[in-house]
Amino acid sequence: MTTPITVPENLWDGDGEGVITAWLVDDGGQVNQGDLVAEVMVEKAQYEIEAPVSGVLTIAKQEDEVVAKGTSIASLET
């Protein structure tokens, strides 16, 4: 089963975009539910993104890529 990792919808108002500032796990890495996997910056705020489930990470958006709210930035294969 594939579970997406998305940028939260309720983090900020308006249509501004964020940027992926860091992946904390390599592509193909095994993560546990709740592990920190990435950081997204928007409006000078660093937001930590956790793995919603345990699984193998496939990164879809690279560091320094621009992302909107709700964007799927990676997936987890369980």
Place this chain on the structure above:
Amino acid sequence: MAVPLAISSVTLQRPTVEEGLLAEEGLLEMVCQGELSLGWLAWSPRDRGLVMPRRHERLADFPEARARLAERGWPVRFRATGGTPVPQSPQVINVALAQRCRVGGSAAHLEWGYHRLGDPWCDWLGHLGVADADLGPVAGSYCDGRFNVRIAGRKLVGTAQRWRRVRGCRDMALLVHGAMQVEGDPAELVAVVNDFQAGIGDPMRFRAERHIALREAIPGFQPETLDTLLARYRG
């Protein structure tokens, strides 16, 4: 030897830049672990440094720029909040507020976090006799954002945040930080940031006249007055 900073003290503390940044991360972690629901740190470094998010390390010319600044007495340090390079020195006072927030409510918005720190700061400035303090962007200032504390349109306080989930539940922990130049000429600090800009080959330069130090607006300001700002963050 480093002494741990006191959480929610109304006395201004004087750590090194590195100790202050570590204390802020520790404060956020205390909220994440459920040890606190609200706390703050007020500190002014006793040394100097140019502080930035770690992603700047990926810039091609970063190692040379870092070495150049270190030679001039401005070592690079990394912080957990977002934004771009900001100088820290004994001329700067920092206030960091950490708070537990319920996800799904208005507290989940970044805007709420900036107002949580910035609105009382503007109110405090008004109490000290500054009539034209507000929140907003300052074009031409370093580390600009939409929620600087401004005096007459010039940047007094730069603000930034970090959000982390509270362990074992859906609540979030917010760390919101403000850095305010209190004394000295803003041109000295702007020059440090512009030096870094030159070192990494970025053509953007910042303008000293877009910044203001607190003592330009309040010549008689005493750091002890800070307790009346910190009191505004209780509850």
